Amino acid sequence: MSATIKLGIVGGAGWLGGAIAGAAVSTGVVRAEDLTLSYRSAKPDRFPGAFWTDDNQALADRSDVIILSVRPQDWPSLELDAKGKLVVSVMAGIRLGEIGEKHDTRRVVRTLPNAAAEVAKSYTPWIASGDATADDRTIVRAIFDACGVEDEVATERDIDYLTGLTGSGPAFPALLANAMMRDAIAFGLAPDVARRAVNTVLTGTGRLLELKDTSPADTVEAFLGYRGTTAAAIETMRESGFDETVAEGLAAAFLKSIAMGKA
Numbered sequence: 001m002s003a004t005i006k007l008g009i010v011g012g013a014g015w016l017g018g019a020i021a022g023a024a025v026s027t028g029v030v031r032a033e034d035l036t037l038s039y040r041s042a043k044p045d046r047f048p049g050a051f052w053t054d055d056n057q058a059l060a061d062r063s064d065v066i067i068l069s070v071r072p073q074d075w076p077s078l079e080l081d082a083k084g085k086l087v088v089s090v091m092a093g094i095r096l097g098e099i100g101e102k103h104d105t106r107r108v109v110r111t112l113p114n115a116a117a118e119v120a121k122s123y124t125p126w127i128a129s130g131d132a133t134a135d136d137r138t139i140v141r142a143i144f145d146a147c148g149v150e151d152e153v154a155t156e157r158d159i160d161y162l163t164g165l166t167g168s169g170p171a172f173p174a175l176l177a178n179a180m181m182r183d184a185i186a187f188g189l190a191p192d193v194a195r196r197a198v199n200t201v202l203t204g205t206g207r208l209l210e211l212k213d214t215s216p217a218d219t220v221e222a223f224l225g226y227r228g229t230t231a232a233a234i235e236t237m238r239e240s241g242f243d244e245t246v247a248e249g250l251a252a253a254f255l256k257s258i259a260m261g262k263a
């Protein structure tokens, strides 16, 4: 892929837009001088050499590829004519067809990264509209490879499902860790010890997964087979509905993603 794409990020001052910009610049997918970012109120002091603007049409006119990274509720009021350019959305819930219609282009890609883009560890599923070209796909792969791991998926329904599974995903280990910490503090552990203990469990587990790429089912089975303290905990959590609670939470995210689109 050419290293000279001109990339615009609407909402570049935000959490995800900033993370994508950081990943794209640091991996050389885009040069800082070819990057345009828009903000709504205060101009951020980030990405030296990049062009900041509060005029989204100016951003679109300067860019070949436009990433939409505003919150879904802010998108209807976004004025931007992309005139046949490649538009890449990271917005939850908003459909390919709606995006193309509003921004006057049939080259649209809908993606759903996650918060780990900030550390180049996002999982990003994406799907392209019928008129997206092979070069468009190459550009999208390059941007989201820079943010972590990406997969082109078969349907927008898959994106809606993955919005909960992986888009929201970083929140779920945090939810578990928070419950563990609360229990540890209720038990009487010093809060700083509890925090260090629980955070180390999470980072250590992540590292093990990264190095060994084991199946979670195999890990659970190995601990169950040990018939020790871990098996006692897992069996009690499951009897209390752990697996069903997770499935219900993921279903709620899936339904919310569908409800956020018009189609």
Ligand SMILES: NC(=O)C1=CN([C@@H]2O[C@H](COP(=O)(O)OP(=O)(O)OC[C@H]3O[C@@H](n4cnc5c(N)ncnc54)[C@H](O)[C@@H]3O)[C@@H](O)[C@H]2O)C=CC1
Binding pocket: 010, 011, 012, 013, 014, 015, 016, 017, 038, 039, 040, 041, 056, 069, 070, 071, 072, 074, 077, 078, 079, 090, 091, 092, 112, 113, 114, 115, 167, 168
């Ligand atoms: N944060 C996350 O973990 C994930 C977020 N997303 C999606 O990413 C999108 C952005 O989310 P975040 O970065 O978390 O939100 P955020 O609120 O941190 O960033 C959005 C930014 O857009 C700016 N903005 C709003 N309207 C604007 C306009 N007309 N022109 C220029 N800037 C404008 C806001 O001022 C803000 O800085 C959302 O659509 C969300 O669904 C998707 C996956 C994960």
Ligand SMILES: O=C(O)[C@@H]1CCC=N1
Binding pocket: 092, 163, 167, 168
């Ligand atoms: O919670 C949200 O709506 C956004 C989209 C996926 C993750 N965060």
